[in-house]
Amino acid sequence: MPVGKNAFKHVSYLWDKEEASRLEGDEVALLIYRSNLLGADLRLTNYGGGNTSCKVQDRDPLSGSLKEVMWVKGSGGDLGTLKREGLAALYVDRLRSLEHIYKGLEFEDEMVELFNHCIFDLQSKAPSIDTPLHGFLPFKHIDHLHPDAAIAIAAAKDGEQITKELFEGSIGWVNWQKPGFDLGLQLRKCLEENPGIRGIMLGSHGLFTWGDTAYESYVNTLEVIERCAEYLESRYGQKGAVFNGPKIQSEPEAFRKKQAAAIAPVLRGFCSSERHMIGHFTDDPRVLEFINSNDLARLAPLGTSCPDHFLRTKISPLVLPLNAAADLSDLVKLKETLAPEFEAYRTMYKAYYMQCKHENSPAIRDANPVIILYPGIGMFSFAKDKQTARVAAEFYINAINVMKGAEAISSYTSLPRQEAFNIEYWLLEEAKLQRMPKPKALSGKIALITGSAGGIGKAIARKFVQEGACVVINDNDSGRLEAAAQKFHKEFGPDAYVATLLDVTSTDHIQEAFETASLAFGGIDIVVNCAGISISKSIQDHTEKDWDLLYNILVKGQFLVTQKGVELMRKQRIGGDILNIVSKNALVSGPNNAGYGSAKAAQLHLSRLTAAELGQDKIRVNTVNPDAVISDSKIWEGSWAEGRAKAYGITVEELPAYYAGRTLLNEVILPEDISNACFALIGGLMNKSTGNILNVDGGIANAFLR
Structure with a gap:
């Protein structure tokens, strides 16, 4: 040969x-x-x-x-x-x-x-x-x-x-x-x-x-x-159709993606009953061939054969009892349908553990499914992080290939349940798990930070990834977004982030951004409203267009993004965080700042109002007030710097020193200072705090809240 x-x-x-x-x-x-x-x-x-x-x-x-x-x-x-x-x-x-x-x-x-x-x-x-x-x-x-x-x-x-x-x-x-x-x-x-x-x-x-x-x-x-x-x-074909032929037909790809994005947060909520999980979705043709087949009900409960497959995918998948074209908009009805299925799976898994355990077996692990099959739509997998969830899906596709081949030449046999248990709860595997690094503070969390292709937003996204989160980076500037995506890919790899264009004044863009989050990771836990714009003009020079632009991006944008984020968080029922990046200008009056300052004040009070409303959902809303963050900020590329310099009677070049000099600490404020403040609010030590305002301005007495 x-x-x-x-x-x-x-x-x-x-x-x-x-x-x-x-x-x-x-x-x-x-x-x-x-x-x-x-x-x-x-x-x-x-x-x-x-x-x-x-x-x-x-x-x-x-x-x-x-x-x-x-x-x-x-x-x-x-x-x-x-x-x-x-x-x-x-x-x-x-x-x-x-x-x-x-x-x-x-x-x-x-x-x-x-x-x-x-x-x-x-x-x-x-x-x-x-x-x-x-x-x-x-x-x-x-x-x-x-x-x-x-x-x-x-x-x-x-x-x-x-x-x-x-x-x-x-x-x-x-x-x-x-x-x-x-x-x-x-x-x-x-x-x-x-x-x-x-x-x-x-x-x-x-x-x-x-x-x-x-x-x-x-x-x-x-x-x-x-x-x-x-x-x-x-x-193939000699024994009849693969997997005994199709029982149903797949929905069109665009519809599959819509259904998957709609149901993913609900599934994630159920799978996160013990700890936050990250999701992965695929409608790979090999998956669709299997989940749409007549043999799905017979083969899926058997589980996998290869130990490596089994370790990643658990004893068996959960098959959703839903029509592919089901209306998923009635959240109450959907959860009433799915809750018994998840409870039955957990009961099955606990029974499997009790039947197969040995005297020295490790304690039972998370009883939720790893692999979830939605006939006509695709496959979901949930795990501690994106890479593990994605790899679990790859392993189950391996298992599908194995079942397909075995059924074509004979009949498929899986590992006996006791042998499967002996692999899953092997003491050597347990020792390997115990040696793994302790999860980071934001492991299992998913964050969408608006305006995260540069400046403060990018710094927040980087900090969150460094602390274990998956992030949705976005911007309304495609070139700026592409550059940021390349940097994130190089620094963190493809499983840490997903990038999408986002204009916060567009409900369609916002809907697409949250669907992107759901398809890529399964949902959302943290929304950071950071996208901004600055216009510094006197009352006489301010135009109606200026005013509308400021309020559309800062106030309406915060409202619309928060509204959609809350909708998704409520699907999950595992709480969440909303962080609003506002400004010292929400509290301090200054010259040539009527539009920007009043819009920031509206953002601040909107934060208080949403905090008061969302507490019952365990959704915390907090605010970070920066001041004069010049580094890598798109705001300072335009006329804002000139406007502020003019208001203070100095040159643009003198602005950084001027801003530092007026603070109590005489410090220049950097994007990383704001990202650290954000992490302080959502890193786990302040889970019982909401409605707070954290100033990161070097100390400006006029901005003190009390």
Whole structure:
């Protein structure tokens, strides 16, 4: 079979001979290169799943003699982004010698601690539970992946026989067993009983393949997975329509997005009964094919097969009992329909825990669903952060692919519930969870900050992301917004933010912005009204157009954005925060400031009024009053600076020093000062405060509230 990108249809051949040639002689570098290529194709393995290894000769730092050392992906991490520091390096002879003290399956977890006594490179990553699976095989380069096509065969009722016939005995088979030391011994036994095989299929789990070089292992892996995928493709349709054909048809894409945006905050509210969750939505064609099918009701309750899939997606999804075209505007009726479904799911999950738990099992975790399926519309996933929610959706798509393939060639089998529980509540997994960093103050929170492409708004958005929130950045200037989005992408990555154009005087724009928040993250927790404009003119020079512009953006904009934000927060029923960035000018009278100052005063009192009204919804409304924040502010690019300089009888260049000099602290106020004040109000220490005004102006006595 010719090797190259044209030789494969179902997997991506990405090997670059020129790039690889630069790594010749460094087997570990080639291992990393190969791993990154394999991890780049989600058809080959899921995010964070699978592991790869190589064995090399290296000098023992104590004896100076040559020793065989195995470099293998360490605990955690992802093949697609793997670097050298993500590898564990172990003496192969020491690892294999552990067989002599291994006491059996009941003592699997004890063996993991002993891996540390086999470490060669003391700076390397902690070894994972899969380490012995690589260590007991003799090959120089090994790939362990979770390809959808291979798992479809591995999860089929008669997968072992299919594997034998499909590969004519060149791929071995090991029945399902939880990863660990004994599974490594089982792989070695399979190889001894089937000399000359090119790989091993793990029942319901995944695939092991290998080679004498990094390239040989890479090509062998692709060829085996390609053969599995070809076989599945040849069988689609032979047993009838996929998933027994469609039961319903999908709604048009635009309608699907509207329905998803409308219901996402409601679902998020239910899923956040224990802690705030972040959502993800997809209407991927593979999802729609499954959720619209006649077999949905039969297959969905079975759950997944591959342990990696199961860990991310829970025992089973929740299927919504809603018509795709249902009217979702009656919030009371919608919640009355959905509340029993969520309660039934939680009851099921608690029963599953009680039936399967062991004496030393960790305490029950969040009983809410991770995956929610809405036939005709799409799939929602909810987790502690955006990346985890998105990856959970990717894993469930993997599971759908597996079910589709298994049903095409035989019938799908999932992990038994006890085995699934043993994976989900594995003490080693619990230990891994306990080692994770403590959540940040705004983890699980979603914020929309108006005017957040620059100045104060951008500083607030950056601060919130740094403290764990997801943010909706926006502006009415597309160029300015694009520049801000690029900076956020570079600094924080794609899961931290979403960008959308927003004119706060347009109800259509506002509606679209909150729909964007709902589709991207599931809802909203924090609304910051920061978009602004400044006009400094005398009474005589002020025009009606100036007046309307100020009041439309500052007062009407705050009202409209707050109104829509409150509507969404009430769907969630988990409270929220509204922060209004007003001004010292709301309290202090000055020359040439009638329009701006009175609009700011209106913003301030509107804040008080909404605080009084929204307390019953656990929605807090607070105000931050800045003054003279010049840095990165669009306001100061226009005539405002000239107007204020003229009012004070100074030049524009003298404004920063003038503003600092009139404060009690003699300080220049920066955007970061305002963002810190915002965080102080919503960071968790002031959850019982509403209707407050926090001055951040360096100290201006005339602006004191009392």
